[in-house]
Amino acid sequence: MNLETIARLSGVSRSTVSRVINNSPRVSEDTRRKVLDIIQQTNFQPNIAARSLASGCTRILGLVIPTAVSNLFVDPYFPLLIQGITAACNARDYSMMLWLADAEYERRMMRQILYSGLIDGVLLASMPENDPMLEALREARRPFVVQGRDPHHSDVAYVDVDNLESSRQATLHLARLRHRRIAHITGPLNTAVGKDRRRGYEQALQLSGLSYSPALVAEGDFSYEGGYQAMLRLLPHNPDAVFVASDTMARGAMRAVIENGLTIPEDIAMVGFDDMPFAAQMEPPLTTVRQPVLRMGSVAAETLIELIENPNAKPLGIRLPTELVIRASCGFSLRAGAAA
Amino acid sequence: MNLETIARLSGVSRSTVSRVINNSPRVSEDTRRKVLDIIQQTNFQPNIAARSLASGCTRILGLVIPTAVSNLFVDPYFPLLIQGITAACNARDYSMMLWLADAEYERRMMRQILYSGLIDGVLLASMPENDPMLEALREARRPFVVQGRDPHHSDVAYVDVDNLESSRQATLHLARLRHRRIAHITGPLNTAVGKDRRRGYEQALQLSGLSYSPALVAEGDFSYEGGYQAMLRLLPHNPDAVFVASDTMARGAMRAVIENGLTIPEDIAMVGFDDMPFAAQMEPPLTTVRQPVLRMGSVAAETLIELIENPNAKPLGIRLPTELVIRASCGFSLRAGAAA
């Protein structure tokens, strides 16, 4: 079943069928209807390989997730991101290809991704700083969008949340509730996210006239265990609140607090980051910064498609707004009066 | 950059270069080396579209996850599955394409998947019973493998765990620990998984000489909330143990137990299913049936690839073994003496 067959069946030429399929305006309504009828009847679907070969594009997006973070994959973060991307792809008639960048295969994969013509553009998720992939991508002059701001390259299209502003707001919220010894469990500090969120925390302290104490900052790695360990290090310094850079770490931190016989939010107030599905189910429910993960996925995909179909478009960065979701863990209800 | 160029540079014909690339034995060692050198130098990668067009296969596997379960996506189940599939694909030089089957796009997608020649075979993950996709797949005579047994089609290749046996073992474990009023929170009973696990539970009761009571069985839907609600329904009937058909539901159930002032495992022992990463971090740590999810993914992919490259191969079902991971929630340590 191919264009030729459809052409014969509908009494026109292959070219005309192609025009119908590609919605060219240069077809009479009569012919169009006739051809579409036959296509419907025969359940015809143009061959993608042939199409790609002739046209030079595949309408396939590549999503690359570095192995370094594929452990993070235990978070529902990526599933949500993927759902968002998929939605955008569906809407624009694109498909998505997923690569989990295993170190061992990285070189081969990179070549395949970049030079085999399989994909029209690349979505890089949560790349570590200075990933070689990025350099390779610009060298190959392929359209791409990274998820997460890269402070080292300003001319790269990215989609991210405003980590700085979000963290500032989260910390300010704790300060407004009259907490004075506000601690911070950071993300990995070799990533832009980790740094940005810490800077937001620092700025909030300054804005609130609180002094910054290195003892009240502990580095985490976005994992449950990392959060637990970091909290253990913070406890001896008697924080009365803690802003944790991810919900998963907050779960670990919460456990550390409870194991030490302290109560949340009475002894230590807590704010997380992400608003993962489990955040609302924690005990107490976690106040946290909601990231529009799904939306981030679809915006990233849309940006990439734009870049593909419009090669002259300047790559630009997009920061999506977050939302502070106030639940019980920050002690809002306890001190609401005092804060007003 | 194409075959012709490589051929010219290495002083052979296009055909020979093609042979080198495809590891044909019909090339002298000398020529092979010469050509490989040039390929290395020029960073050449054959065009996939052209290759597919000429050969009729793409070396791309399609992974289809129905929307119905994409909420389940909040479990790290699918990420793990995907990781397994990816690993197998990497090893066999295949790539993977992901489709989240959104109802609205289902028809169009199905056609694209089946007839556009984009993919060589389909992996169906966690399909609901009687999914139309399955029928379409066999009609189109495409190789495919489903993840999860389908009781309605015996000639379909599938990869699954032995849900029946696993559930029987899990329940038997509770019975051996001298629990007598063992309840069960089921999965959705319109799925094979849900039914199989319940049957395992029933068989274990019978084997242990315990009587089956409908009041001690509550249907869940694999969600946290579903587990919570199911447990609330069970509590009035005073179970002394409960076998929960998924870890996520077990989390919900555990919350219900604790909110009612009861203790696990002292008042109610609990066994889950999945061994999700969080199971070990629960309080108390959850005894549960470990599914080899990652392995399931890679086995599924390998089976599919086998089917693709070997069209005469009979599709066959594979059941992977599970493992009962004993932690504190079943009260093993409490009653170990009694059980010996």
Place this chain on the structure above:
DNA sequence: GATAATCGTGAGAGCGCTCCCATGAATTTG
């Protein structure tokens, strides 16, 4: 040592599409 099999290689067709150009009919223009 003549015949047959094997091996390494090249030439050419063709996979199914897109895209450019040609063509003739219908329409507009001065």
Place this chain on the structure above:
DNA sequence: CAAATTCATGGGAGCGCTCTCACGATTATC
């Protein structure tokens, strides 16, 4: 009303690869 423009359509080349067949050279067979 002749010339120019627009429109709907068809023809043909070509995208970059694979695969079959042909061909000469080498090796095996009796």
